[in-house]
Amino acid sequence: MTTDIKARxxxxxxxxxxRIKANTRxxxxxxxxxxxxxxxxDSRENYGRFLALQYCFHAVxxxxxxxxxxxxxxxxxxxxxxxxxxxxxxxxxxxxxPRDHSxxxxxxxxxxxxxxxxxxxxxxxxxxxxxxxxxxxxxxxGFGARHLAGxxxxxxxxxxxxxxQLNGLVLNADEEIAVxxxxxxxxxxxxNLVITxxxxxx
Numbered sequence: 001m002t003t004d005i006k007a008r009x010x011x012x013x014x015x016x017x018x019r020i021k022a023n024t025r026x027x028x029x030x031x032x033x034x035x036x037x038x039x040x041x042d043s044r045e046n047y048g049r050f051l052a053l054q055y056c057f058h059a060v061x062x063x064x065x066x067x068x069x070x071x072x073x074x075x076x077x078x079x080x081x082x083x084x085x086x087x088x089x090x091x092x093x094x095x096x097x098p099r100d101h102s103x104x105x106x107x108x109x110x111x112x113x114x115x116x117x118x119x120x121x122x123x124x125x126x127x128x129x130x131x132x133x134x135x136x137x138x139x140x141x142g143f144g145a146r147h148l149a150g151x152x153x154x155x156x157x158x159x160x161x162x163x164x165q166l167n168g169l170v171l172n173a174d175e176e177i178a179v180x181x182x183x184x185x186x187x188x189x190x191x192n193l194v195i196t197x198x199x200x201x202x
Contacts, residue, residue, distance in 0.1 A: 016176070044137050055098050058086045070113060089145060113182060127148040
């Protein structure tokens with residue numbers, strides 16, 4: 001009987017990723033609303049603005065994907081970076097490299113980086129809808145929208161591998177808090193990018 005009770009409790013305990021998702025649901029929805037308000041797929045001009053935001057975000061994420069300590073914790077992490085794909089998309093459309101005017105950046109050390117990776121990897125999982133929308137502008141995973149492409153093994157499988165790796169890490173209470181804060185900070189960083197873009201566009 002005791003074993004059964006322990007099993008039920010374990011089943012009901014949220015995983016690390018589930019806790020992050022629950023704690024950042026409002027952040028995520030706000031970003032989705034702001035991006036859609038840009039109408040990125042109404043024209044190539046609007047898409048170019050969206051791509052500039054993606055460049056700024058993935059540029060600050062690049063050092064995290066290539067950090068030796070994080071790759072030791074999450075094997076294959078460096079191969080997940082989409083920065084080069086964003087750069088190729090800019091080149092496809094003949095757009096200049098954007099400047100990041102947010103005034104902030106991703107942390108280069110500490111467990112908070114895991115929260116940033118959660119946000120970045122999660123955005124790729126949801127990019128399937130965006131890739132379909134990009135087709136209206138004659139963009140695809142081989143031209144202009146490379147960074148929205150799914151992994152060769154499939155978005156779902158690629159995401160589940162990341163989830164298993166991140167959920168499997170052993171972290172103390174302070175590190176757990178730092179991961180949660182890192183996810184909030186990553187959403188906040190992208191939020192500031194969108195707000196800055198609005199001001200510039202106005």
